[in-house]
Amino acid sequence: MSIREAVLANLKKIVDPASGQDIVSSGLVRALNVEGDQVRFVIEIDPKKAEQMEPIRAAAEQAASMVEGVEKVSAMLTAHSEKAPPELKPKPKPSATAPAAVPGVARIIAIASGKGGVGKSTVSANLACALAAQGRRVGLLDADVYGPSQPRMLGVSGRPASPDGKIILPLRNHGVTMMSMGLMTNEGQAVVWRGPMLMGALQQMMNQVQWGELDVLIVDLPPGTGDVQLTLTQKFALDGAIVVSTPQDVALLDARKGIDMFRQTKTPILGMIENMSTHICSNCGHEEHVFGHGGVASEAEKLGVPLLGEIPLHLDIRVAADEGAPIVVSKPESAQAEAFRSIAKDLITQGIA
Numbered sequence: 001m002s003i004r005e006a007v008l009a010n011l012k013k014i015v016d017p018a019s020g021q022d023i024v025s026s027g028l029v030r031a032l033n034v035e036g037d038q039v040r041f042v043i044e045i046d047p048k049k050a051e052q053m054e055p056i057r058a059a060a061e062q063a064a065s066m067v068e069g070v071e072k073v074s075a076m077l078t079a080h081s082e083k084a085p086p087e088l089k090p091k092p093k094p095s096a097t098a099p100a101a102v103p104g105v106a107r108i109i110a111i112a113s114g115k116g117g118v119g120k121s122t123v124s125a126n127l128a129c130a131l132a133a134q135g136r137r138v139g140l141l142d143a144d145v146y147g148p149s150q151p152r153m154l155g156v157s158g159r160p161a162s163p164d165g166k167i168i169l170p171l172r173n174h175g176v177t178m179m180s181m182g183l184m185t186n187e188g189q190a191v192v193w194r195g196p197m198l199m200g201a202l203q204q205m206m207n208q209v210q211w212g213e214l215d216v217l218i219v220d221l222p223p224g225t226g227d228v229q230l231t232l233t234q235k236f237a238l239d240g241a242i243v244v245s246t247p248q249d250v251a252l253l254d255a256r257k258g259i260d261m262f263r264q265t266k267t268p269i270l271g272m273i274e275n276m277s278t279h280i281c282s283n284c285g286h287e288e289h290v291f292g293h294g295g296v297a298s299e300a301e302k303l304g305v306p307l308l309g310e311i312p313l314h315l316d317i318r319v320a321a322d323e324g325a326p327i328v329v330s331k332p333e334s335a336q337a338e339a340f341r342s343i344a345k346d347l348i349t350q351g352i353a
Contacts, residue, residue, distance in 0.1 A: 002165030003069050004034045010063040014056060018049070023060060030078075030196055034165065037071035039064050042078045053077055099237040102206055105139065107216045107353060109270065110232060110241040112262070114254025116147070116223040119275040120244040122317060123340075124220035125153040126326040130337075130344035131216060131353050132175030133328065139170070139177040139217040141205055143228055145198055148182030150220060155324025159183060160209075168209045174329050179209045199231040206236060216353040224254075225261040233265035240270035240352065242308065247274055247295035255296075259303060270352055271306035272296050273343065276313040309343040312336055 001009070011029055012022040019026045023043065032041040043060060045053045054077070061075040102108065111127070113120040121144065128140040142150035151157060154173050160183055161169045170179040181201060211217065222228055232238065241262045245255040255272070262269055274296035280287050290313055300307040311317075314336050320327040328337040347353035 002034075002162055003039070003067060004032065004165060006067040007032065007034070007039055007064045007070070010067060011060055014059050014063060016056070017052075018046075023056065029060070031200060037069055038074075039067075039070050039072070040074045042076045045077050050077060099233075099235060101237045102211065102217065104211055105214045105217045107239040108219060108236060109216060109353065110219045110221055110229075110238055110267070111244060112221045112229065112241050112258050113223045113244045113251075114225075114256070114258040115251055118223075118244055118246045118251050119311070120223065121149045121153065121220050122321050122326075123244050123273055123275060123311065124218055125150060125321065126317075126328050126337075126340040127344055128176045128178075128218050129154075129174045129326045130328045130340045131218075131348070133332070133341070134344055134348055136215045136348065136353060137177075137213060138175065139179075139211050139214045141209075141217060141219045142178070142180030142182060143202055143205070143219050143232070144222040145181045145201060145228065146222060148180045150178060150180045151182045152324060153321045153326060154178055156180075156183070166208060168205075170209050170211065174325065177211060177214065179205055181205070198227045202228055202231050203235060206232075225257055229261060230265070233262065233267050238267050240268035242270050242273060243305075244273045244275050245296050245299070246276045247289070247293055249295065252295055252299050255299065256303070259305070269303075269305045270347075271308035272300045272303075273308050274310045277310035279313040282315070308346065309339055311339050 008024055012024045014023050015021070016023045016026040016028055023029050028043050028045065030042050030044055043053065043057055057075050057077050061073045064070060064073040064075065111120055111124040124140065128138050132138045140150060142148045154176060156171045156173050156178055158171065160171060160179065168179065170177050171183065172178065219232060221232070243255050243258050245251045259269055276290065278287055278293060279290050297307045316331060316334065317327045317336050320330045323330070327334060328340050331337055344353070
């Protein structure tokens with residue numbers, strides 16, 4: 001058990017009098033940070049209850065100090081004003097500090113979508129494997145904290161090791177080095193986190209994972225324009241973002257918002273990918289456009305960004321992902337795999353990946 005896990009286990013023995021739950025499960029413990037033999041964390045409280053929560057803070061500090069290997073503990077009480085609950089507070093101004101690079105990683109590319117269900121994670125997995133097949137050293141960070149799917153798509157299971165309780169060793173398959181929150185939780189377990197915890201988890205996975213030397217790190221983002229996206233664009237030096245959408249108008253409406261967010265954060269848009277572009281009937285060969293066709297190409301032209309490729313809607317792509325071997329690995333000779341390979345080759349040719 002790491003120091004962090006041992007500290008959390010001890011803190012779970014302390015009960016929050018307001019909720020009757022332990023202070024970890026009730027969400028009071030925030031920003032837990034372990035650096036060597038020093039532990040720091042804050043306890044979020046109602047400002048009116050500062051005096052009665054002081055014994056809880058002292059008990060938490062004492063509990064953390066009982067963990068073997070811990071020499072110094074700092075636990076602080078922090079409170080939100082009643083007039084401005086966390087979800088209504090003004091967002092903090094972006095730090096003036098320049099976005100940081102990740103040691104050993106030459107390029108960072110975000111794969112994003114305006115809405116869920118457009119196949120962003122499928123595109124991320126296949127693109128990562130296609131780049132690896134071209135000889136690139138590829139990492140894939142599954143930053144979709146609420147719905148991590150990359151462990152299943154890449155056929156990876158088991159918990160990542162942490163030899164010193166600080167550095168996390170990622171897992172690897174199909175030539176891709178991968179890390180996901182899905183590897184840190186039990187299957188079917190929901191991640192019930194607010195913004196600060198999401199941001200902390202993302203920074204930990206970027207900075208504390210031993211990525212090694214990579215030509216490109218692909219970050220599979222959650223859908224939308226939330227805390228994870230803002231943290232990534234503000235804290236880390238992104239080389240650009242790729243936006244995935246289906247051709248239908250509803251998906252494109254949200255894709256525009258995603259592109260606008262990246263532009264507001266001054267993140268280059270590397271291009272758009274139209275997923276589920278066309279369907280060929282396996283029985284008769286008839287081609288039909290289930291979600292429409294050409295919508296992403298038209299939108300990309302309107303927005304002045306490149307159309308990187310069009311991925312067909314095909315059963316084999318879904319089956320391959322469910323079985324843990326993306327189509328570019330399981331059926332590399334197929335037309336579906338070639339669609340992903342073509343995008344990967346273009347990214348390499350352009351010096352993007």
